[in-house]
Amino acid sequence: xxxxxxxxxxxxxxxxxxxxxxxxxxxxxxxxxxxxxxxxxxxxxxxxxxxxxxxxxxxxxxxxxxxxxxxxxxxxxxxxxxxxxxxxxxxxxxxxxxxxxxxxxxxxxxxxxxxxxxxxxxxxxxxxxxxxxxxxxxxxxxxxxxxxxxxxxxxxxxxxxxxxxxxxxxxxxxxxxxxxxxxxxxxxxxxxxxxxxxxxxxxxxxxxxxxxxxxxxxxxxxxxxxxxxxxxxxxxxxxxxxxxxxxxxxxxxxxxxxxxxxxxxxxxxxxxxxxxxxxxxxxxxxxxxxxxxxxxxxxxxxxxxxxxxxxxxxxxxxxxxxxxxxxxxxxxxxxxxxxxxxxxxxxxxxxxxxxxxxxxxxxxxxxxxxxxxxxxxxxxxxxx
Ligand SMILES: [Zn+2]
Ligand SMILES: [Zn+2]
Numbered sequence: 001x002x003x004x005x006x007x008x009x010x011x012x013x014x015x016x017x018x019x020x021x022x023x024x025x026x027x028x029x030x031x032x033x034x035x036x037x038x039x040x041x042x043x044x045x046x047x048x049x050x051x052x053x054x055x056x057x058x059x060x061x062x063x064x065x066x067x068x069x070x071x072x073x074x075x076x077x078x079x080x081x082x083x084x085x086x087x088x089x090x091x092x093x094x095x096x097x098x099x100x101x102x103x104x105x106x107x108x109x110x111x112x113x114x115x116x117x118x119x120x121x122x123x124x125x126x127x128x129x130x131x132x133x134x135x136x137x138x139x140x141x142x143x144x145x146x147x148x149x150x151x152x153x154x155x156x157x158x159x160x161x162x163x164x165x166x167x168x169x170x171x172x173x174x175x176x177x178x179x180x181x182x183x184x185x186x187x188x189x190x191x192x193x194x195x196x197x198x199x200x201x202x203x204x205x206x207x208x209x210x211x212x213x214x215x216x217x218x219x220x221x222x223x224x225x226x227x228x229x230x231x232x233x234x235x236x237x238x239x240x241x242x243x244x245x246x247x248x249x250x251x252x253x254x255x256x257x258x259x260x261x262x263x264x265x266x267x268x269x270x271x272x273x274x275x276x277x278x279x280x281x282x283x284x285x286x287x288x289x290x291x292x293x294x295x296x297x298x299x300x301x302x303x304x305x306x307x308x309x310x311x312x313x314x315x316x317x318x319x320x321x322x323x324x325x326x327x328x329x330x331x332x333x334x335x336x337x338x339x340x341x342x343x344x345x346x347x348x349x350x351x352x353x354x355x356x357x358x359x360x361x362x363x364x365x366x367x368x369x370x371x372x373x374x375x376x377x378x379x380x381x382x383x384x
Pocket of ligand 1: 187
């Protein structure tokens, strides 16, 4: 089958304390310390055979994530920017939708023909974190498109426990092609949903939400905030293309943080009440946290989603005097996040299709990754 394979050279930095596990498995816990000189290639590979508890999915659409672009972006000495778990060579891609074509011997939740999407993290169910219900923080986790073969391919094998049926989206989309295109954007939406409702607490209809960064995670999150009844959704985004997408989605309070003073703007738009919810989706935390701490409504929730390299200066006193909470949020696993996002989409209250701005064929999947790295698109998809 055709697939997009990422490879790089395994060359742990001399000051990186590599574990025996990493050395034996060739899985780096921090890719940026180990993998250098990445290379993408569309190539032929064996079609995966599903394990007993897995389902084989024929992929129709797969989205390009910031993590995919950071795996090919390099810094000093050619080391990749991506700083989490990665085994290479691997088929990347983890935001996808498609049709079930085969089920493993013990898989019983799905049958051939079902339309599906999947969570990313394959958890073990037995470690201490899993036994506490925190499957997203499993101590033995693997991830589709990171350490397991992913979805920039004709077929992907997926453990059925992380697969979700999306056929209910037929209520909202005319044909299965549109439906699967929309379903490939469920994963980024679940990141915002999990931050707002899986981690933060006490968010109320009518709250003012401020997004710092309107890339794919910010844009899909803004859609979730609106569907959940935000009083106003405000966004700061330096890219004019991305601001335009936000406008097209119907958001009116979208600003360039370089030319408009964000603190003044939040104060004006919220009538000096401040933001009840701040969502950090830009990664430019040294610039955004000074704004966040000056524009906190009483009992504000700050949801930290982005993967930032640097650390901001934070006035703790400000959090304290506003009775504000800061929530770290990572991933989207479990807690019925997927089915709820799917329900919102089926009800027509959450539509990410306008966020999709470029679509590439699988033969050009490498170009899709490079296009997404330009940071001007809403969402770049690969159509298989
Ligand atoms: Zn992603
Ligand atoms: Zn586990």
